[in-house]
Amino acid sequence: MTISIWRYSHLTLALVSSLFLIVASVTGIILAVEPISHQAKGYAVENLEEVSLATTIDALKNSYDEVLGLEVESSGFVKASVLTMDMETLDVYVNPATGEQLGEVEERPYIYTFATNLHRSLFLKSIGRFFVGLISLLLFIIAVTGLILLAKRQGGFLKLFSKVKKDYFEMRYHVVLSKWFFIPILILALTGVYLSAEKFNLLPNTVVAQQQFAINDNAEVYETIGDIPFFKETILAEIRQVEFPFSDDPEEYYLIALQNKEVQVNQQTGEIVSSGDYPFVTLASRLSLVLHTGEGSVLWSIILLLASASILFFMYSGFVMTLKRRKKGKRIATMPNKDECEFVILVGSESGTAFDFGQRLYNGLTKVGKNVYLTELNTYTTYARATNIIVFTSTYGEGEPPTNARKFPAIFSTIKQPNTIDFSVIGFGSLDYPDYCKFAIDIDKQIADALDFNRQLPLFKINKADFESFELWMIQFGNQVGFAIPIERPVVNKKKYKKVDFEVLERTELNIDDTFLLKLQPKTNIEFTSGDLLAVFPNGDETVRQYSIARIEDDILLSIKKHELGRGSNFLFGLKVGETIRAAIDSNEHFHLPKNEKNVILISNGTGIAPFLGMISKNTTQNISLFWGGRKKASMDVYNSILEKNSLNYKNIKIFSTFSREGEKQYVQDVIKEQKDLVLQTINTGGTIMICGSLAMQHDVLDVFENMLQNNELITFDAFEKSDQLKTDCY
Numbered sequence: 001m002t003i004s005i006w007r008y009s010h011l012t013l014a015l016v017s018s019l020f021l022i023v024a025s026v027t028g029i030i031l032a033v034e035p036i037s038h039q040a041k042g043y044a045v046e047n048l049e050e051v052s053l054a055t056t057i058d059a060l061k062n063s064y065d066e067v068l069g070l071e072v073e074s075s076g077f078v079k080a081s082v083l084t085m086d087m088e089t090l091d092v093y094v095n096p097a098t099g100e101q102l103g104e105v106e107e108r109p110y111i112y113t114f115a116t117n118l119h120r121s122l123f124l125k126s127i128g129r130f131f132v133g134l135i136s137l138l139l140f141i142i143a144v145t146g147l148i149l150l151a152k153r154q155g156g157f158l159k160l161f162s163k164v165k166k167d168y169f170e171m172r173y174h175v176v177l178s179k180w181f182f183i184p185i186l187i188l189a190l191t192g193v194y195l196s197a198e199k200f201n202l203l204p205n206t207v208v209a210q211q212q213f214a215i216n217d218n219a220e221v222y223e224t225i226g227d228i229p230f231f232k233e234t235i236l237a238e239i240r241q242v243e244f245p246f247s248d249d250p251e252e253y254y255l256i257a258l259q260n261k262e263v264q265v266n267q268q269t270g271e272i273v274s275s276g277d278y279p280f281v282t283l284a285s286r287l288s289l290v291l292h293t294g295e296g297s298v299l300w301s302i303i304l305l306l307a308s309a310s311i312l313f314f315m316y317s318g319f320v321m322t323l324k325r326r327k328k329g330k331r332i333a334t335m336p337n338k339d340e341c342e343f344v345i346l347v348g349s350e351s352g353t354a355f356d357f358g359q360r361l362y363n364g365l366t367k368v369g370k371n372v373y374l375t376e377l378n379t380y381t382t383y384a385r386a387t388n389i390i391v392f393t394s395t396y397g398e399g400e401p402p403t404n405a406r407k408f409p410a411i412f413s414t415i416k417q418p419n420t421i422d423f424s425v426i427g428f429g430s431l432d433y434p435d436y437c438k439f440a441i442d443i444d445k446q447i448a449d450a451l452d453f454n455r456q457l458p459l460f461k462i463n464k465a466d467f468e469s470f471e472l473w474m475i476q477f478g479n480q481v482g483f484a485i486p487i488e489r490p491v492v493n494k495k496k497y498k499k500v501d502f503e504v505l506e507r508t509e510l511n512i513d514d515t516f517l518l519k520l521q522p523k524t525n526i527e528f529t530s531g532d533l534l535a536v537f538p539n540g541d542e543t544v545r546q547y548s549i550a551r552i553e554d555d556i557l558l559s560i561k562k563h564e565l566g567r568g569s570n571f572l573f574g575l576k577v578g579e580t581i582r583a584a585i586d587s588n589e590h591f592h593l594p595k596n597e598k599n600v601i602l603i604s605n606g607t608g609i610a611p612f613l614g615m616i617s618k619n620t621t622q623n624i625s626l627f628w629g630g631r632k633k634a635s636m637d638v639y640n641s642i643l644e645k646n647s648l649n650y651k652n653i654k655i656f657s658t659f660s661r662e663g664e665k666q667y668v669q670d671v672i673k674e675q676k677d678l679v680l681q682t683i684n685t686g687g688t689i690m691i692c693g694s695l696a697m698q699h700d701v702l703d704v705f706e707n708m709l710q711n712n713e714l715i716t717f718d719a720f721e722k723s724d725q726l727k728t729d730c731y
Ligand SMILES: Cc1cc2nc3c(=O)[nH]c(=O)nc-3n(C[C@H](O)[C@H](O)[C@H](O)COP(=O)(O)O)c2cc1C
Pocket: 149, 152, 153, 154, 348, 349, 350, 351, 352, 353, 354, 355, 393, 394, 395, 396, 397, 398, 399, 400, 402, 428, 429, 430, 431, 433, 434, 435, 436, 437, 438, 464, 465
């Protein structure tokens, strides 16, 4: 079944039952506190296995005028109903070995009685009980559909407990908490249904059938209870309740409820007069009650408390997730006639990301006066005037299509377009999943194999909705169609930065590539390392530009390319030595030099070398090979003092530089190809590869790695790309 059927069932049931679930969860939290505070009184008897019933009866009879009954609670407390010298009945907790009173049984606090009534019946008697039972059943179904969604998200039931993919707070903790609390919630729901069914007499009869035994007239009569074998041999751990005989008359028996049966015992001979086993339903009811209330176990009560609280969080986070999904999936109100449009955008999107990107392309093309038709992949049909079809689709599960694309592969082969059409496919996915953009790959192949289609661009994959990658594709697409397409950037929530003062220590002149170095010294004691980012605010407002940091001793070195209209680069280039600026460190942990890795390869082009200048200046003993690509030899001059100092002084640091406009005219990926052995050895021994610079360079380098690893036995390219061995920070 498709993911959205599970999602809609999960969501609809949650919505229908939400009010009741809120009441049940809040009262559940309150009620879970009761067993915890009860246990905290500290009357629990540790050694119930070592105290015989005879000892307790004896001790109670010696301590009180009359004893009416005895109960061993699942909390381990022993409660006795006694008659005091003033002829008053009193319920007390006792030490079963000595009869000593530990405390009086107090009246149940009103808050718990109130919460119990609300929790069980919403103060609506039978109707309320019915609703509560129904809501428990819905909670059970919500938990099961949630589990199926969780399994789909994690890539199968076997991977339920594997690491949770990173996402926004509500989504991430909806998943994390559902992993932790799925079982307790399922138990709460099932026992809730069971207890309601019991109240409505929907379960089989639970009367204990007593079997009477023949009375042995010759049975030995004992003087004291302590001599009677039955009472000597029965330990308190086996007992639930004891009703004492009213008088010494041998016809009056002890009525004893054991864990699994009820017996009547002669008070003088200890003979069992009758016995009846509890039916299975009674035992199941008792277990349900204990599991549902947490009675007798502090640990289980805490788990139930957290599980009830987690239901409230699930409702909140589920609501936020739905809102986000809806917001992303807002449809375009008026769509032109499909047969009048030259551009057709086909979208396969489950949670709105691919749709959002498709809509941006739609808006951009419409803005430049093109007739554009946007629709779901499932509604694919003929388009009389179409010259371009662009497919935006995500992937789910194990390469499954999103719901609104699932019919496409079958429909596609049945439709013949009136004209030959250029096509491009963009896949939306996440590298956290094994089948990265699999559905887009399949569609791309299917369309490419069709006779009435011409490939316009190779399949383009976008990881985690990365907008910069999309912009890169837009440039290529603009080149193909021959005009620029304005694309609106999504609004991103602004981050709060902790700004501090930095003094300008040094600024070089521009080199032949308009690149310069800027050395800054923090005026306060702050933590930072190479690979972190410096957030600069060139307009004096919250508009931010970020630059990769090299930490050289205690200073920050930035390598910046000055763009003619670049606000950030012009602002920084305009700074004078001795001047102070306010900026902030933006920690970029995923791009720090790993401390314990023996072999590291650093790959960069242009100003992407910045963090690596700091990494090689750390006096590390790690084997570091730095690859750098620039335009000309002179491009490297600004970095030479740092590069030479380290490569000449330290044998463990090797530098490979390459120039695209001079000498052999090579790009950095060409030198990497030449150093295949070094690269393979580093990858195969678990070493780290870090890439910093342009995205285009990153793609070319990854293509080289993909080739190199084709027949590699130790690690495949796919596994390497997803592993922590590869760290990238490209733009
Ligand atoms: C349950 C679930 C399963 C996913 N499975 C895959 C997958 O197998 N391959 C993949 O590349 N991405 C997978 N993703 C990531 C989505 O494809 C990615 O987030 C995409 O941007 C969503 O686009 P949409 O909102 O348009 O559906 C999965 C995401 C979720 C929530």
